[in-house]
Amino acid sequence: MAVLFVFLDGFGLGRPDDSNPFWRYRAPFLEGLLGQRLTQALGAERPGLLARGVDAGLGVPGVPQSATGQTALFTGVNAPALLGTHITGYPNGRLQEIIAEHSILKRAVQAGWRAVFANAYTDVYWQLVQEGKRRHSATTLTNLAAGLPFRDFRDLAHGQAVYWDFTHSIFPRYFGIRGAYRRPAEAGRNLALLGREYDLVLYESFLPDMIGHRRLPHTPRWLVWALDAFLQGVVEAMRPADSLVLCSDHGNFEDLETKLHTENPVPLLVVGPAAERFHAARAITDVAPAVLRALDVSAGGT
Ligand SMILES: [Zn+2]
Numbered sequence: 001m002a003v004l005f006v007f008l009d010g011f012g013l014g015r016p017d018d019s020n021p022f023w024r025y026r027a028p029f030l031e032g033l034l035g036q037r038l039t040q041a042l043g044a045e046r047p048g049l050l051a052r053g054v055d056a057g058l059g060v061p062g063v064p065q066s067a068t069g070q071t072a073l074f075t076g077v078n079a080p081a082l083l084g085t086h087i088t089g090y091p092n093g094r095l096q097e098i099i100a101e102h103s104i105l106k107r108a109v110q111a112g113w114r115a116v117f118a119n120a121y122t123d124v125y126w127q128l129v130q131e132g133k134r135r136h137s138a139t140t141l142t143n144l145a146a147g148l149p150f151r152d153f154r155d156l157a158h159g160q161a162v163y164w165d166f167t168h169s170i171f172p173r174y175f176g177i178r179g180a181y182r183r184p185a186e187a188g189r190n191l192a193l194l195g196r197e198y199d200l201v202l203y204e205s206f207l208p209d210m211i212g213h214r215r216l217p218h219t220p221r222w223l224v225w226a227l228d229a230f231l232q233g234v235v236e237a238m239r240p241a242d243s244l245v246l247c248s249d250h251g252n253f254e255d256l257e258t259k260l261h262t263e264n265p266v267p268l269l270v271v272g273p274a275a276e277r278f279h280a281a282r283a284i285t286d287v288a289p290a291v292l293r294a295l296d297v298s299a300g301g302t
Contacts, residue, residue, distance in 0.1 A: 001241035002195030003274055003294050004234060005104075005202045007073065007139065008227075009066065010209025012251020012264035013040045019257045021220035029232035031142045035240070042267060050275040053265030055283040056250045062086050063261045069249030069284060070097035071189045071248025072094045074202075076288035090135040099138060103145035104288040105202060113199040113295050115204030117143040118191055120151045120161035122175070128289060131240070141202045159190045166230055169218065178240070184226045195242050199295060212252035212257050225255065233270055243272030246285050 014020030022038035031037055034044050034051050044051040051266035065088040071079035074105055075100050080086045091099060100106075102285040108115040117139065128134040136144070143150060144202060150162035167266040171177040192202045205221075211223050234244055246269040251262035269288065270278050274294035284287045 001239070001243070001273070003200050004192060004195055004202065004238070004242065004244045004292055005291055006191075006231075006234070006244065007070070007202070007204040008208050008246065009070075009206040010206065010212045010250060010252030010261065011248035012056070012262050012266045013038060013042055013122065013253040014264060014285045015040065016255030021124075021180050021197050021246070021248060021256060022254065023225050024256075025224040027224050027228035029072060029228045029235075032234070034214060038267060040265060045275070048280050050161045050268070050270040050281075052281075053270055054247070054281060056248070056266050058283060058285060060084070061087060062118045063263055064250035066249055067088075067091045067095055067138065071098055073247060073249055073284045073287055074104050074138055075099055076104070076144045076285050077102050078285050089112040091138050091141060094142055095138070099141040100145045102288075103142045105142050105146035105148060105200070107292055108200045108295055109146045109148065111292075111295065114147060114197070115146060115200040116194055116198040116202070117148060118150075118151065118162050118194055120156035120163050121281070122151055122153060123209055137204075139202065139265075142202070159186075159224060160207055162187050162191050162203055164219075165207060166205060167226055170210070183233075184229035184274065185233030185236075186229040189237040192234045192237035192242065195238065200291070208248070208253035212255075212259065220253070220256055238272060241273060243270060243274030245270050245274065245278075245287065245291055245294075249284065276285050 016023055016039045018024045040228050042051050042053050058080050065086040067089055068080040075098055105115045108275040155161035166184050167184055168180045171180045190205055211218050248266035251264035255262050277294045278290045
């Protein structure tokens, strides 16, 4: 069995009106699975399925941000409460320490599970980091803490990795690579197939956050379609014992009336037998412990 942990940056639950792209545009797979659209009223719990909004504010005033939110999501530690504030962008020194100690991938590896971070990295990324021009994101630090290798574009070409931009829509513009389009369902299937070799598969996409901030030319309508097809590809390629766990660090994409992050709850979606492990989850800090419980790791830590 495998747990496929999909992190979507900036993906909250919006209102039941046209400000919410998941209200405005159709997502046939998700709507069929959940029997409802993705809104703040999201609620479903039955064997093999759990879907609800969870809190990303974590008791700290202000709008949730990426560095603290992702640290909370990938460690289970209430990072904004420890720092007394929500921190944007990339983890600072204190957050780096928290991730180095409590990384979900590190704890899975220590417990003897096979874990993989599915995202493909470019050689340019590592070069920029070395030159001090890029800082590691929370997921990168989560994988570094586990001492695991990173996937590259060779893995991607062989279907053994998934790019954060899972249809490769930015490839022609940024990498000069033509004809590299990947159907969303195929990318989702590739992700699920990593679950044949690994017990825990982590994947992140910042498409919702970047489109929410209007930093990409893609329309919200496109992303609703693409994400729906991507998740269908994941679920349809899963074996009965596999589970999909989807969550976010803060809202953004679900409110088209603002280009900024929101204080909305974020969706927690679990498909598969791990769903029952998430029964008590109410905040993004509850996700990593529940994933580890699903792998039968003691939630008490290392
Ligand atoms: Zn974020």
